[in-house]
Amino acid sequence: xxxxxxxxxxxxxxxxxxxxxxxxxxxxxxxxxxxxxxxxxxxxxxxxxxxxxxxxxxxxxxxxxxxxxxxxxxxxxxxxxxxxxxxxxxxxxxxxxxxxxxxxxxxxxxxxxxxxxxxxxxxxxxxxxxxxxxxxxxxxxxxxxxxxxxxxxxxxxxxxxxxxxxxxxxxxxxxxxxxxxxxxxxxxxxxxxxxxxxxxxxxxxxxxxxxxxxxxxxxxxxxxxxxxxxxxxxxxxxxxxxxxxxxxxxxxxxxxxxxxxxxxx
Amino acid sequence: xxxxxxxxxxxxxxxxxxxxxxxxxxxxxxxxxxxxxxxxxxxxxxxxxxxxxxxxxxxxxxxxxxxxxxxxxxxxxxxxxxxxxxxxxxxxxxxxxxxxxxxxxxxxxxxxxxxxxxxxxxxxxxxxxxxxxxxxxxxxxxxxxxxxxxxxxxxxxxxxxxxxxxxxxxxxxxxxxxxxxxxxxxxxxxxxxxxxxxxxxxxxxxxxxxxxxxxxxxxxxxxxxxxxxxxxxxxxxxxxxxxxxxxxxxxxxxxxxxxxxxxxx
Amino acid sequence: xxxxxxxxxxxxxxxxxxxxxxxxxxxxxxxxxxxxxxxxxxxxxxxxxxxxxxxxxxxxxxxxxxxxxxxxxxxxxxxxxxxxxxxxxxxxxxxxxxxxxxxxxxxxxxxxxxxxxxxxxxxxxxxxxxxxxxxxxxxxxxxxxxxxxxxxxxxxxxxxxxxxxxxxxxxxxxxxxxxxxxxxxxxxxxxxxxxxxxxxxxxxxxxxxxxxxxxxxxxxxxxxxxxxxxxxxxxxxxxxxxxxxxxxxxxxxxxxxxxxxxxxx
Numbered sequence: 001x002x003x004x005x006x007x008x009x010x011x012x013x014x015x016x017x018x019x020x021x022x023x024x025x026x027x028x029x030x031x032x033x034x035x036x037x038x039x040x041x042x043x044x045x046x047x048x049x050x051x052x053x054x055x056x057x058x059x060x061x062x063x064x065x066x067x068x069x070x071x072x073x074x075x076x077x078x079x080x081x082x083x084x085x086x087x088x089x090x091x092x093x094x095x096x097x098x099x100x101x102x103x104x105x106x107x108x109x110x111x112x113x114x115x116x117x118x119x120x121x122x123x124x125x126x127x128x129x130x131x132x133x134x135x136x137x138x139x140x141x142x143x144x145x146x147x148x149x150x151x152x153x154x155x156x157x158x159x160x161x162x163x164x165x166x167x168x169x170x171x172x173x174x175x176x177x178x179x180x181x182x183x184x185x186x187x188x189x190x191x192x193x194x195x196x197x198x199x200x201x202x203x204x205x206x207x208x209x210x211x212x213x214x215x216x217x218x219x220x221x222x223x224x225x226x227x228x229x230x231x232x233x234x235x236x237x238x239x240x241x242x243x244x245x246x247x248x249x250x251x252x253x254x255x256x257x258x259x260x261x262x263x264x265x
Numbered sequence: 266x267x268x269x270x271x272x273x274x275x276x277x278x279x280x281x282x283x284x285x286x287x288x289x290x291x292x293x294x295x296x297x298x299x300x301x302x303x304x305x306x307x308x309x310x311x312x313x314x315x316x317x318x319x320x321x322x323x324x325x326x327x328x329x330x331x332x333x334x335x336x337x338x339x340x341x342x343x344x345x346x347x348x349x350x351x352x353x354x355x356x357x358x359x360x361x362x363x364x365x366x367x368x369x370x371x372x373x374x375x376x377x378x379x380x381x382x383x384x385x386x387x388x389x390x391x392x393x394x395x396x397x398x399x400x401x402x403x404x405x406x407x408x409x410x411x412x413x414x415x416x417x418x419x420x421x422x423x424x425x426x427x428x429x430x431x432x433x434x435x436x437x438x439x440x441x442x443x444x445x446x447x448x449x450x451x452x453x454x455x456x457x458x459x460x461x462x463x464x465x466x467x468x469x470x471x472x473x474x475x476x477x478x479x480x481x482x483x484x485x486x487x488x489x490x491x492x493x494x495x496x497x498x499x500x501x502x503x504x505x506x507x508x509x510x511x512x513x514x515x516x517x518x519x520x521x522x523x524x525x526x527x528x529x530x
Numbered sequence: 531x532x533x534x535x536x537x538x539x540x541x542x543x544x545x546x547x548x549x550x551x552x553x554x555x556x557x558x559x560x561x562x563x564x565x566x567x568x569x570x571x572x573x574x575x576x577x578x579x580x581x582x583x584x585x586x587x588x589x590x591x592x593x594x595x596x597x598x599x600x601x602x603x604x605x606x607x608x609x610x611x612x613x614x615x616x617x618x619x620x621x622x623x624x625x626x627x628x629x630x631x632x633x634x635x636x637x638x639x640x641x642x643x644x645x646x647x648x649x650x651x652x653x654x655x656x657x658x659x660x661x662x663x664x665x666x667x668x669x670x671x672x673x674x675x676x677x678x679x680x681x682x683x684x685x686x687x688x689x690x691x692x693x694x695x696x697x698x699x700x701x702x703x704x705x706x707x708x709x710x711x712x713x714x715x716x717x718x719x720x721x722x723x724x725x726x727x728x729x730x731x732x733x734x735x736x737x738x739x740x741x742x743x744x745x746x747x748x749x750x751x752x753x754x755x756x757x758x759x760x761x762x763x764x765x766x767x768x769x770x771x772x773x774x775x776x777x778x779x780x781x782x783x784x785x786x787x788x789x790x791x792x793x794x795x
Contacts, residue, residue: 028556028721028722029293031722032722032767035766036766036767041667042628044629046599049632057667065308068310098307101314134321137321190301191300237297237509245765248767294558331574360572364583366576401586402572402583404572456571457561500775501778502562
């Protein structure tokens, strides 16, 4: 069984440095959620330093929410260094399926470097699996295919872990998959939840080599914090603030009690 | 009479996608306020995708708060697509009158594409009307001329709607104008209120062809949410959080009761 | 003795315009903290307007948290104008010692223009003083040398004021130095405190020519607001919101009572 609490404590003990090349919308929240979980963020996107900054970091989180071709160039430089040093690389495929630029650049990243964890919503992941789908800006649209199967297909082909966020999150790898039933509907009521989740994935992957375990534990902890926050606040802005504080205060015993993870094939 | 409540409900029902090319200061809040109102935001500024992203969106919001010439190029590409598809274009003329770059680029945008709603504070709008005024960074300075008349002048010449934000907001069009008396002084105590208002304008314009009606309804709803938030919190940061939640929770009956709109010539 | 309360009131009365060329992570908070203190922010980074925008402003705050070479070029243009007009220049040396780009560009700025107040954490300042240290992304690492002495060394060489943030803040100048014992540990629990402090330094420097006095008063007021906020909230996200409101509400009498400043050689 996956011990999310133990990994959370490992993050807090090791305080890994999580290098982000991310978007300008949620960049503050991505950095701050890393602090709440107990790790340290650094946001550095200049191509002149992205490789060197990755060299002193422990993980890389890439997010194409407000991509430009130049930013993607810098992402690839950083990811090459991460690959060289065996640092985990998380890629949040924001808006893939909305424009050719996003779809093309996502494939360019996946084909140029080894991404350890690919994350997206259902239509982003379906698009990466080759399905004929459309993403409404950065919002998922309905996907006819079984998205968990599409995720597992990518995972098998790319030898990595694929995370699909949604009402329940899916973590797919070549051999086994997990369903994470923690979380709360209020997570869907404000901007940036997906980006936050990707940053938390980076924190856990930095301390656990098995990307499937790391992802599952990360999403469970994030979802539990959301459940706790929802007990205190019912409106999006107040809830969001509580979510950050709930992550900060999350203790191992609570995680053990509330963790809802199911393994499936 | 303008039925702001009905338009708010239309936004929530249709959930239009509001494409922004905006500034790096308030970009998160602009996206989030769109979600609070019930629409969906997408922030995409790369010139390689701005036209295509606009193609799948329902409205365009442009904001030159942290402009560069390259960003303006992308704005014009997106606006041309919006014009072609008859999507409404909102332009927030942040800092016009402060530097030559801002003033020149604002005129370049207005002269290159059809902007449906131009928004600014009193000195930004006065500058666009040709008055000899100065903007203190992004803050309005005193304008000697009657700003409502200057706004109407621009509206007539450019065949669009001109919004002047201030203690009371003005919505001017060629034939008639509105004064929106909703709002609260606390809106002026934190950064970004004007940007938020422009994003809300985009949401309403996406569901109502008459830009004057859409603007008036949007500003009234935004102002009502501020009045409700001010009943709960008196300090800027706490008030701001309440404002977002008040927008999220705003119901049609409350809007009907609290709406304060005056028509004038 | 330094009268922090009097300078705070001067900021509120004069409402100086504080031009920032800063990072994309904390840009909103930097702007907003300026409003909370009672001054006005403007964030303008395009090289085509940075000099002109500085021309109408009262101080310049530079922050290399997410630098690019192009952004630094714009910083230098703005700083040259500030020097010409004798506007104070604050430079927050974020991440110096982490990558060659950050270290090189920091020295390029310091060597190209007169910076009135250099700010950093202990390892950033030690690096600027020539010590063989390393910065963990944007986080301080342990420095063996006496950082206050290193700060004084820089101050003497560069004829400016050097601020080292930490548990207690140090303000070093060629002839005398101050230790500011206001503040609270919760300031270290969320992202961006250092950036906020630099923006507050800019506000005070805009109204007080003596950069040592201005810096000391600014940090004392900021620290007092943190102490007040910590009386109300104990978790990082809630505390951060309180901090902004505490700054907004801070009155002169409270500052007088709570100010903890020590002079030392």
